[in-house]
Amino acid sequence: LMATVEELKLRVRELENELIKCKQKQCAMEDSQKDCLPVLTPILFILAPSQLLLFDYDKVELANMNRLFFQPHQAGLSKVEAAEHTLRNINPDVSFETHNYNITTLENFTHFMERISYGGLEEGKPVDLILSCVDNFEARMAINTACNELGQIWMESGVSENAVSGHIQLIIPGETACFACAPPLVVAANIDEKTLKREGVCAASLPTTMGVVAGLLVQNVLKYLLKFGTVSYYLGYNAMQDFFPTMAMKANPQCNDRYCRIQQEEYKKKEAERPKVEVVQEEEEVVIHEDNEWGIELVSEVTDAELQAASGDVPDLPEGITVAYTIPAEDTAIGETVGETEQSLEELMAQMRKL
Structure with a gap:
């Protein structure tokens, strides 16, 4: 039986990948600098889901x-x-769909929304989720527009x-601030980004x-998809002070995005x-100490009469104000007190020893 066109295309792609692997191995033998896999793959390698859609229009340069x-x-x-190529070598079980175009053009933007x-x-x-790792505001605004229209998180x-600083932000259309609700100065002031970048850098x-x-x-993506921990709505990073500000921004009712x-x-x-879930406040349980198997009892060492005698008169105060304690009258002190005497401490101690 003759294979279908799709099966043949798949086989050609597999052979192309094998050829790429051979070339990479040959390059590794010729140049020791090419012998190591990337130390860190910012997003794609760590997540490694079963399917990835990649969008970018740029080419790899030595500056990258x-x-x-x-x-x-x-x-x-x-x-x-x-x-x-890199990710397929690491995990061949991942399915990839790549699109090498600029999403900000009208035609490509329509196709971008269709694939989302x-x-x-x-x-x-x-x-399930879109991750934005772009380096320009125009592309961010395009993603923001598409996600707002589609309701895509x-x-x-x-x-x-x-x-030396950066941030991550979870954007839920309608619930949290979108990228246009509080745009950066470059967007708000309509500054041309080309004037901020140096060619070749x-x-x-x-x-x-x-x-x-x-x-x-x-980490935030994993917590969101796997539903554990607290998902950050906005988390910043300042490397100079190791400062991690976090906040939650609500959507702007006057947002420019319709x-x-x-x-x-x-x-x-x-x-x-x-x-609506009613919150019922439970009354604090009063602990009553009853007789127990060890025969321990809790009793007050001060009688009610003694407490009354140790308290003074409560002054008249405006409503809502109470006193923390009262000063007892001079003639209501509890128990006997030692009267004033001219005897020295040594004489008093000697007198007590004779008793």
């Missing part, structure tokens, strides 16, 4: 080696292709230009900062329809 994911011999390949809606592990279902992350070139932020993002405002209304309706 600070990412600790790409390797020098991958220079010239598209980033999604290089990522698939129907590219899940279960055919025809949406993806996503996690955004980033490292600052100075490479890769921003955020400190790999340790990227590693920390990537680890925080992946779909964000629509999602906010939908969220309000769902919250209104949700049954």
